[in-house]
Amino acid sequence: MKAVECKKIDIDYRGKYVLDKLDLSLEPGHIVGLMGPNGVGKTTLLRILAGLEMSYKGEVEIFGEAIGKITKNMVSYQPDHLPLPKDLTAEACVDLYGHFFDDFDREKAFYMLKSFDLEPSRRIREMSKGMQDKLQVALTLSRKARLYLMDEPIGGVDPLARKNVIDGILDGFDTEATLIISTHMVEAIEPIIDTAVFLKEGKVLLNEDVEALRGRYGKDLEAIFREVYDV
Numbered sequence: 001m002k003a004v005e006c007k008k009i010d011i012d013y014r015g016k017y018v019l020d021k022l023d024l025s026l027e028p029g030h031i032v033g034l035m036g037p038n039g040v041g042k043t044t045l046l047r048i049l050a051g052l053e054m055s056y057k058g059e060v061e062i063f064g065e066a067i068g069k070i071t072k073n074m075v076s077y078q079p080d081h082l083p084l085p086k087d088l089t090a091e092a093c094v095d096l097y098g099h100f101f102d103d104f105d106r107e108k109a110f111y112m113l114k115s116f117d118l119e120p121s122r123r124i125r126e127m128s129k130g131m132q133d134k135l136q137v138a139l140t141l142s143r144k145a146r147l148y149l150m151d152e153p154i155g156g157v158d159p160l161a162r163k164n165v166i167d168g169i170l171d172g173f174d175t176e177a178t179l180i181i182s183t184h185m186v187e188a189i190e191p192i193i194d195t196a197v198f199l200k201e202g203k204v205l206l207n208e209d210v211e212a213l214r215g216r217y218g219k220d221l222e223a224i225f226r227e228v229y230d231v
């Protein structure tokens with residue numbers, strides 16, 4: 001069974017197509033990089049998979065289930081910003097997630113906070129953007145989901161801390177699950193992804209095993225990205 005199966009997804013905002021008859025099929029157990037320049041529709045696609053964006057046409061299934069209550073319980077979604085009140089401490093965020101999600105593992109969350117050197121007593125408003133990214137990654141991966149969706153999880157992290165977050169993602173990720181990471185920072189996620197999906201003009205331009213892709217082009221993914229998007 002496919003982890004994700006999208007058939008002919010159309011979505012437009014005020015007459016402008018963001019996704020245009022998009023087809024996408026993803027196998028389970030992989031880490032997928034969802035890539036493309038700003039505005040190409042990465043967030044829109046993740047929001048559709050998370051069940052947060054319903055105004056699309058076409059068919060979407062997650063592990064054989066149409067988007068709805070069942071799939072919402074299978075998916076742990078991380079938006080591109082921390083959607084929690086700024087006066088909450090990291091520990092209070094863990095409590096909130098524990099209260100909200102039956103599949104949340106508090107011990108794992110505290111273990112991940114520790115591995116990120118993030119004090120549980122620190123308030124969100126006292127955290128840098130990079131620290132907030134780390135908190136979000138810990139919260140997202142501490143749910144026992146079948147599909148994890150992360151929208152720009154390293155957007156605020158400086159290059160030094162980036163490796164720390166990437167290592168944390170790899171460490172916290174259950175290898176039987178499926179993870180989709182959206183980003184335009186190809187170089188940063190290249191070491192951990194198995195599959196590369198490139199979006200262009202509302203469609204999937206490429207959906208391929210990263211190793212095979214590097215072999216075919218004879219260069220690393222970052223260079224392939226630059227060639228494909230002419231940047």
Ligand SMILES: Nc1ncnc2c1ncn2[C@@H]1O[C@H](COP(=O)(O)OP(=O)(O)OP(=O)(O)O)[C@@H](O)[C@H]1O
Pocket residue numbers: 013014018036037038039040041042043044045184
């Ligand atoms: N709710 C909305 N109303 C109107 N336009 C929208 C809405 N959401 C997204 N868009 C538009 O859809 C397009 C795709 O946006 P989306 O956020 O999905 O792209 P993205 O690839 O995630 O970009 P980024 O890398 O900048 O986050 C953009 O042109 C955006 O302005």
